Amino acid sequence: MTERSDRQNEIASVAARLFRQKGYAAVSMRDIAASMHIKAASLYNHITSKQDVLALVLMDLAASFTQGITTIDAADIAVSEKLSRIIKLHIDLTIQNPHAMASLNNDWMHLAPEALERFTEQRDFYEETLRRIIRSGIEERIIHPLNEDLIVFSLLSTLRTLYLWYGRKSNLSEQKLRVDLTAALLNGIVKNS
Amino acid sequence: MTERSDRQNEIASVAARLFRQKGYAAVSMRDIAASMHIKAASLYNHITSKQDVLALVLMDLAASFTQGITTIDAADIAVSEKLSRIIKLHIDLTIQNPHAMASLNNDWMHLAPEALERFTEQRDFYEETLRRIIRSGIEERIIHPLNEDLIVFSLLSTLRTLYLWYGRKSNLSEQKLRVDLTAALLNGIVKNS
């Protein structure tokens, strides 16, 4: 895996936007090319296949999540602080890559077999790490003793689909988003629990 | 819109499963036909187009959500009870239509224009109704005064992606799912809030 050229990054950026709108399968190489004002064949001077474009869109972002949660998990901090930082990680990466987040959720199954395996490995690792954090929180009596898988997926469902509505509705600042989202996810929305 | 035939329901059922696996655009009419052990052309004895199949998959389920939240909202019950019932509504409909739920999230933009408009109307109505419920909860001091759009989408993100993991992980009963999910969403996961 060599360094990515500027043009490759442009392709990945344009493709991510289109993938988000219509999904990987509904976007043609001619669509991507037209958005760059070139012809489809010209794309192949920079990439080797359509699946390669998808990998360009996904794999860096997936690696950022892997690296992010690894760092957080290794830190010597309380479980609740780890969770707060994980929420912030998702917010930061979503703001930086809103379009690619859609493909991360919906298009990853169209990766070529080798890339697909690397992707699912990272995804499994991420979920497993988060589950370990949740479990230790339950053992420390810091987290309510609910089903731990349920907690993991309840958190991830919201965090992974942040891209769907950040920026669309009442444009709250990144800071208020983080504070309110952390409160909603960790402390709940109903009073006097 | 006439009554749906048995064969139409079979097509919708098979298509929903395939749409979930690969997405609408990546599923061909020949794929759907092969899953039913007939030829693609034979499908057109029962449906008029591929987009029609998608409408068959989506529109009934969308109507169920609309009807469900309308009934709940009209009931003379506390806000927290409304929220509990909305959570149950999502659980019930997800268990009954796990595959179609995926298309409801990811494939609706491929509907033909008229169906698309009806769909987005219902979706907007659903979100607006939920937001009104949340807002009245905040005004009654029952719900924490967080950003109301954030609360709506935090809840819906989890509820709409239930299909992704129900049945996959530690097979908890429908009852425990409902109880724990309600607790996690409404009361939060961290103690002593």
Added chain:
DNA sequence: CTTTGAAACTAACAAGTGTTAGTCAATTAA
């Protein structure tokens, strides 16, 4: 200048797409 390299282009391909037309066998209604 000349050469080289990158990056665009045109043209074309084989395969797959949704869909239509026309046919035929079997079940149902008269």
Added chain:
DNA sequence: TTAATTGACTAACACTTGTTAGTTTCAAAG
């Protein structure tokens, strides 16, 4: 028994798909 309907079939259509081959343009390096 006959007529009509249903629902499968084969064959084909016009179009789009990802991709390759070969060519041209043009700026940078020698």
